[in-house]
Amino acid sequence: MGGDVLEFAILGLLQQAPMHGYELRKRLAEVLGGLRSISYGSLYPALKRLHAAGLVTTDEPDRGAPLPADAPPLTGRRGKVVYTITAEGKERFAELVSQAGPEAYDDGRLFGVHLAFFRHTAADVRLRILEGRRRTVERQRDGLRSSLARTRERLDRYTLELQRHGLDSVDREVRWLSELIDSERRSPGPGQDAADRGGSGPPDHAPEQD
Amino acid sequence: MGGDVLEFAILGLLQQAPMHGYELRKRLAEVLGGLRSISYGSLYPALKRLHAAGLVTTDEPDRGAPLPADAPPLTGRRGKVVYTITAEGKERFAELVSQAGPEAYDDGRLFGVHLAFFRHTAADVRLRILEGRRRTVERQRDGLRSSLARTRERLDRYTLELQRHGLDSVDREVRWLSELIDSERRSPGPGQDAADRGGSGPPDHAPEQD
DNA sequence: CCCCGATGTATCGTCCCGATACATCGACCG
DNA sequence: CGGTCGATGTATCGGGACGATACATCGGGG
Structure with missing residues (x-):
């Protein structure tokens, strides 16, 4: 169930252009958030599954050939x-991209993929996903907060610091999501399938470094 | 290899007191950073491995018993x-706790466990782990930064936002670690002193009092 | 009396990851 | 001309993690 994340991301990338596994992996790393790159041990099985499901095709040369039994250590x-x-793959992608329920945002990794392909997503669905994600993270934050309050006395300084830092991160994530939501409400951005840059919409881009 | 994290955490908790799997899991959630609770599908196999390795024992009642054939669907x-x-478990834990090399901090989860049991760690090892972790995260940050600079033009607003947020988080983590390091340098805190690994007989091991 | 929620143990299928092996190719160098 | 080095590229294996599910006990309240 949660395993959809990789398939989703692959379909999204292949939607833009056909690719080798190798390049797919590099792009995946960007899309999945920069940190967290995917391994080949995940990628190739995932591609195999997608192929078996008929969502992608390959130009692989015929390999079912007999290959006589005397074949030496020829690894293939x-x-x-x-x-x-x-076509089915595109259909499936469109289906995934239009999901706006908890399955779209409860899992952070899946939410990340949704975000990465937001330009293929309708504006109202975008907003619902962002708000749903914010609720989820807020709930996490509250749980963390009360857990921290409960255990404040029992735990040592370092564990406490770890939890404090975690709480701070979650808190920042809520604020980050709120900014995204505000920005999204102000300017719904380009509609789906608008890969074009510039032209329409207020460029309230804040290109600063820290 | 990286799979040591769960075993490490379990040993650390059992060092404080014997426990059921159920309570172990709850404590694990606190120790592992609040977020990220462990599942039973991971916990019980891990306990089984630890048991097989002789690092923990159980008071499990004799179960090899014949159990007459007329036993109904009694699942056991x-x-x-x-x-x-x-004793071997404590030995193994002491060994893990005194590791100060990259294996202690390159993996964030393992670092988290080290931090959670820092009061069992010598002051100089603590400092080396914290500094090592900071170097690792700094390297991640730099990689992320240059990746962001490289892809700034190619990626859409949302993916960029995701990466910017990720970079911000990593940056904050570096600052958090720096604070920990400063605080650690100012007051090394309680805990055993420098490693007397060469000396064969540590006079006594003061039982911990939380 | 019965059900409910907390406590508790355990496994299964599926996925993911790190490590490893194999393979091709262009470039740079002696 | 030969060597090898780094980037590109495909693939598998063993073991661990996880979500789902089942089973089981027990205290308390309707």
Whole structure:
């Protein structure tokens, strides 16, 4: 169930262009938030699953060939494989992208993928996902807060610091989401499938560094 | 290898007192940072591994008993099981707690466990772990920063926001670590002194009092 | 009396990850 | 010309983690 995240991200990237596994992995790292890169041990099985489900195709050369029994330690000819999304794949992606319920935002990683493909998402769905995510994170924050209050006396200084830092991070995430929501409400941004940059919408971009 | 984190945390908790799996799980959630609770699907296999390795014992009632064939769909008498750390377990924990190299801080989760049991850690080791962790996170931050600089033009607003938020979090983590380090340097806090690993006989091991 | 929620133990299928192996290619160097 | 080095590229394996699920006991309240 939660395993959808990788498939979702792959479909989203292949929607933009066919790719090799190798490049897919690099792009995945950007999309998944910069930290947290995906391993090949996850990627290739995921691609295999997508292929089995008919959501992607490959240009893989015919490999079912007999290959006589006397074959030496020939590990198997390995060629480059380009993955391309199918019509069903696009359908599935559109379906995933339009989900606005808890399944879209309760899992942070899945939310991240949704965010990464927000330009394929309708404006009202975007807003609902952002607000849902904020509620989820607020609930986490409250749980953390009361847990911290309960255990304040029992735990040592370092554990307390760890929890305090965690609480602070979650708190910041809530504020970050609030900013996104405000910005989204002010300017709903380009509608779906608008990969175009600039032109419309107030460029309230704040390009600052710290 | 990285799988040590759960075993480490369990040993640390059992060091304080024998416990049921159920309570272990609750305490684990606090120790592991509040967020991120551990599932039973991870906990029980981990306990089984620790038991097999002789690092913990159980008071489990004899279960190898014949149990006459007329036994109905009795799935097996399940009783409460109290886990207790063994001498080897304490030894292993002391070993883990005194590691100060990259294996102690490169993985954030493992670092978290180290932090949670810092009062069992020598002051100089504490400092080295904290500084090592800061270096690691600084490197992550720099990687993220340059990645963000490289992709600033290519990616859409939302992905950029996600990365900016991630960078901000990592940056805050560095500052948090710096505060911990400063505080640690000012007052090394309670805890055993510098490693007397060379000396064969640590005079006595003052039982901890929380 | 019965059900409910907390306490408690345990496994299964599926996924993910780190490590590892294998393979091709362009570039730079002696 | 040969060597090898780093980037590109495909693939698997063992083991651990997780969500779901089942089973089980017990205190208390309707």
